[in-house]
Amino acid sequence: MKNLGLISVCLCTFKRPHVVKTIASLLEQKLPPDMRLEIIVVDNDKQKSAQQAVEAMQYETVPVRYYACERQNIAAARNESLKNADGEWIAFIDDDEIAQQNWLMNLFATQKKTNADAVVGNVIGLYPPHTPAWIKKADLFSKTNKVDCQKLTTASTCNILVKKQTLTGLEFLFDEEYGLTGGEDAEIFSRIFSAGGHIVASPKAIVTEIVEDGRLNMAYLKLRAIRGGECYARIYNKSGFINKIGQLILSLVKIMIFVGLALVCLPFGKPYYVRFTLKAWASFGRLKVLCGCKLIQIYN
Numbered sequence: 001m002k003n004l005g006l007i008s009v010c011l012c013t014f015k016r017p018h019v020v021k022t023i024a025s026l027l028e029q030k031l032p033p034d035m036r037l038e039i040i041v042v043d044n045d046k047q048k049s050a051q052q053a054v055e056a057m058q059y060e061t062v063p064v065r066y067y068a069c070e071r072q073n074i075a076a077a078r079n080e081s082l083k084n085a086d087g088e089w090i091a092f093i094d095d096d097e098i099a100q101q102n103w104l105m106n107l108f109a110t111q112k113k114t115n116a117d118a119v120v121g122n123v124i125g126l127y128p129p130h131t132p133a134w135i136k137k138a139d140l141f142s143k144t145n146k147v148d149c150q151k152l153t154t155a156s157t158c159n160i161l162v163k164k165q166t167l168t169g170l171e172f173l174f175d176e177e178y179g180l181t182g183g184e185d186a187e188i189f190s191r192i193f194s195a196g197g198h199i200v201a202s203p204k205a206i207v208t209e210i211v212e213d214g215r216l217n218m219a220y221l222k223l224r225a226i227r228g229g230e231c232y233a234r235i236y237n238k239s240g241f242i243n244k245i246g247q248l249i250l251s252l253v254k255i256m257i258f259v260g261l262a263l264v265c266l267p268f269g270k271p272y273y274v275r276f277t278l279k280a281w282a283s284f285g286r287l288k289v290l291c292g293c294k295l296i297q298i299y300n
C-alpha cells in the first residue's frame with residue numbers, strides 16, 4: 001500500500017508566524033528506516049494568514065500541504081488535518097514548538113518496544129531572560145514524563161505519535177464541543193484509553209517551546225489552571241445527582257487541602273507554594289463545571 005510507512009505530521013496554526021520555524025524543524029527530521037514524511041498544516045484563521053508562508057516552504061522529498069479551517073474551532077481544525085492525512089501514522093505538534101532532529105526516531109523507538117497505540121514525548125519550556133525567577137524555578141511550562149514506556153491514561157497533541165487506525169476506529173474524532181475551550185485532545189485520548197488503548201511516555205522524544213511573554217504571570221497561570229480543571233470535570237465527571245454531590249464535596253475538600261499546603265509552603269518561597277495554589281484553582285474549575293458556570297474560552 002502506498003501509505004505504508006508514511007508519517008503525517010499534523011500541525012494546526014492560528015495567527016502565529018512561528019509556524020514556519022516549526023515546519024523547518026520537521027523538514028530536518030531524521031526518520032526511521034523505510035519511513036516517509038508529509039506535513040499537514042491547517043490554518044484556523046479565516047483570513048488564511050499563514051497560507052503564503054506555509055506554501056512557500058516546499059522541500060524536495062517532504063510534501064508540505066496547506067488547508068484552511070475558517071470556522072473558529074480548534075477541534076474542527078484538528079479533524080480537518082486528520083481528514084487530509086494519508087499516513088498510517090499520525091504525529092501532532094503545536095505551532096509554537098521546535099522538534100529536535102531525533103523527535104520522530106525516539107517516538108518510534110518507544111512504540112516499537114511497547115506496540116503502543118499512542119506515544120507521548122516531552123515538552124521543554126524555554127524561558128526568555130526576563131522571566132520571573134519563580135516561574136523558571138517551578139518550571140511551570142514544561143510537560144515531562146521521566147520514565148520511558150511509562151503507562152499514561154490521557155495525553156495532549158503538543159507532542160504525540162498515534163496509530164491512525166486507533167483514531168479512525170473511534171465513533172467520532174475530536175469533539176467539537178471543546179473547540180473554543182480546549183481540552184479536545186485530553187478528551188479523545190482519555191476515550192482511547194477507556195476503550196483499551198495503550199498510551200505510553202517517551203522522554204527522549206523532545207520538542208521545545210519558547211514561552212510567550214503574555215503567559216509569564218500569575219493571572220495567565222490562574223486562568224490556565226481553572227480551564228484545566230473545567231476540562232477535567234467535563235471529561236471525567238460522572239452523571240447522576242448522588243455522584244454530583246460527591247464530586248462537589250470532593251472538589252471543596254481538595255481546594256481546602258491545596259490551600260493549606262500552599263500556606264505550609266509559603267515560607268519556602270513562591271516556586272514551592274505556587275504549584276499548590278494552581279492545584280486549588282484547578283479544583284475550583286471542576287467546581288465551576290459542577291455548578292453549571294460559564295466555561296473559559298481561549299479560541300475565540
